[in-house]
Amino acid sequence: MTTTLPAYDEVVARYEPVIGLETHVELGTNTKMFCGCPTDFGGEPNTRVCPVCLGLPGSLPVANSAAIEATIRIGLALNCSIAQWCRFARKNYFYPDMPKNFQISQYDEPLCSDGYLDVEVNGEVVRIGIERVHLEEDTGKTLHVGGATGRIHGATESLVDYNRAGIPLVEIVTKPIPGTGALAPEVARAYVTELRDVLRSLGVSDVRMEEGSLRCDVNTSLNLPGEEWGTRTETKNVNSLRSVERAVRSEMLRQASVLDAGGRITQETRHFHEDSGDTTPGRSKETATDYRYFPEPDLVPIAPDPAWVAELKAALPELPRLHRRRLQQAWCLSDADMQSVLNAGAVELIEQTVAAGATPAAARKWWLGELSRRANETGVELADIGATPKQVAELQDLVDAGKLNDKLARAVLEGVVAGEGSPAEIMSNRGLEVVSDTGALTAAVDEAIAANPDIADKIRSGKVAAAGALVGAVMKTTRGQADAKTVRDLILSRLGA
């Protein structure tokens, strides 16, 4: 189907989007949700398994208390109510990567419910309602071999790896988010970004979207102003923050073109394609499986002690948004400046550089200046540029001590990024230290004065500003390894000005 999509501005002028997000987070517990197998990513297929996570006949689950604690902490950080009593439930459906052909999940009794997360979009705070946070087990992974698509149809063999089966998975579901208009895609992205930061600050997951430890499904619908919400679609396979934004936008455009043509939106699951940026239909929800949920009889109810929950709440770390606000004040930044720090992904880097001894201004200068420029040029994330906050602080130390000037410092930084060692080592190995031997400098200055008698005369006659030209000449002969101020002072004193 090749239809011309309408322009985004026209779509949001005519339709109101409602979005919703379901996020799955693999918890970073040492062991799986219901057995003692390790949870590390990777590993030879089917080596991190036991009778329980393979669902062998007779095996029984035992709930991982660390996973329950992590889920409660997530719920608390998202301002949820924590259930005083709740149960796991079985979600029944047949699929080969589900060892028991049911998933132990939660149904009508989630551990955490009814909370919110505040996110900022263009300086505005948007409050995203959280419907529920519940705990479940992950499935295995199926690899379809043979056939062109890598999908089940046309494959000659299906191989299943159960290493992932049983890893604790937290599902975080937002309430429907109406009223965001043209900003819907950005709100979706801001929410997932903020959620990721919250989860990272809690230390409950490594939240790597590319490794699948943070997975996101995006619900989108459109309606005409004043009318009921439209039929929603659920877009899966959204594997990066950028994709979250693109998926919402693409689905808004697609739905608008269907509605414009007088068509109806089918309630269905769609797959997002990273390369083309569009979505294609998956299984239709109208023929969705009846999951026959019922309380898991192999597990006892969870009844968290309210006093313990209160302790967990009191011990929560400062949440990212508040943390950022505090940093902004401490660093004396305007909203716009803070935004550029955020956009560069430099908050933590600057924070750590300051912790290593640099001033906020110096730390920000390096990370947002030279290092950001290099990151952009080479297309890597700032955090992966190769320079550590400690090294940047050390570099600034050398500048402050007068051992490096700005130009030399940049050269040293180049060495740091290239992995040549610490700034001090690079400075000495590459011979980049500021020339502070006044004997050598005096010779260079005298040489410059002799070569430029006119300028020297001007300076002698009181035109001190003319010294700049001589400083330049000295810097040239010392190949930049002199401190400009020292050179200037020397010139002035030699000329008695």
Add this chain to the structure above:
Amino acid sequence: MSDLTKLSAVEIAGLVASGETSAVEVTQAHLDRIAAVDGRVNAFLHVDTEGALTAAREVDAQRAEGAPLGPLAGVPVAVKDVLTTKGVPTTVGSKILQGWRPPYDSTIVQRLRAAGTVMLGKTNMDEFAMGSSTEYSAYGPTRNPWDTERIPGGSGGGSAAALAAYEAPLAIGSDTGGSIRQPGAVTGTVGAKPTYGGTSRYGLVAFSSSLDTPGPCARTVLDAALLHEAIAGHDPRDSTSIAAPVPDVVAAARLGATGDLTGVRLGIVTEFAGEGAEPGVMAAFNEAVDTLTKLGAEIVEISCPHFKYALPAYYLIAPSECSSNLARFDGVRFGLRVGDDGNRSLEEVMSLTREAGFGPEVKRRIMIGTYALSSGYYDAYYGQAQKVRTLITRDFTAAFERVDALISPTTPFVAFPLGARTADPYQMYLADLFTIPTNLYGGPGISVPCGLAGGLPVGLQVMAPTMADDRMYRVAAALESAVGTLTPPAL
């Protein structure tokens, strides 16, 4: 020396401990007996000759070294094929698990090994423990040693028949709706269902998770208590296992054996009186009630108004849970796989496997359960059944405020002829009429022989409050001391 297979577990353990016989001799005697009679009984699905003799030799070696032996060391035990045994076939009476050798031991089997008992093999059962006659086994019915044209009860007919045929002095069963007690009753043996959570389900192939309870089977109450003691107690691998001390069932059995029930109040459930038990069964039961009175017990009538809803509630809860528990049998990871010819889809292979691997009663229950859990029917069926369960629990709780234990016939009828009830599932389900309430409540129940009706054994059931398993052993042992054990005709 007398025939080792006719001895009680206590007697065998005593002879092994004193060195008058060896565990190997005892084991060989039972293996010989199995070889001689099991062709007619079909109690065993698998006899682990080598494993048994190895375990027996270990016990003898321990004794030779002077190591302390447990109270059941050297005693052979038969294990219902519902429990996983490492490296030893475990079929659950089903074709779908034919040839499966589990990579792990169930907790019960681990504890049996730790106690120095000798596992002879795995006993026959209704497929997935669904049935009351062992006729639904995929490997042919077990026959009742009292009359080989009759059923041995079910689902644990193999374990009960092995005891009655003197193929084993001890056996393990599992009781979801009466599968230990009803076979005990119709074979003239003792079968105890512990408090739910009192014995570990880890490694018990699940039928209905909220009801399944492994437990001891024996020919005497004291033997059952000793086996109970050996297998019971908290297991961290089973979340529903109770973290509390095991009631002292052995002391209770010894106390009961003195024949004194003075001060014990026993309740007869009014609602069971008109429930269509056979006259012969009621006659034997009433005689046993008189005996209990003579032993000093006070008998009162107790109304449990919701017991009449137990059977229908059970036949929603158990099938619902089984429909989910049995989903894993799909041919992907273990057991039977049918139709995987490279041309069929995964769904087709799963369907063909399940179609070929499950018998009709299992399919019936999966379908009932799938329906009962379906969206739109859940509240009317599964939800409603859970409410009934709560009401039945209240009936028990109220009753136990007035009496120490409840008594009833174990099952409404004596062993019926093979094939008599297979055509009508409801007639088969009635076998568990008196045993099911206990499962829904989660309390313990025991069946002890109380006499004969038409030459066939009748069992009396004692039901006690949860974690008061000792009480039922005391009453059962007292009755046994007056009635004696039953001896079947020679095979």
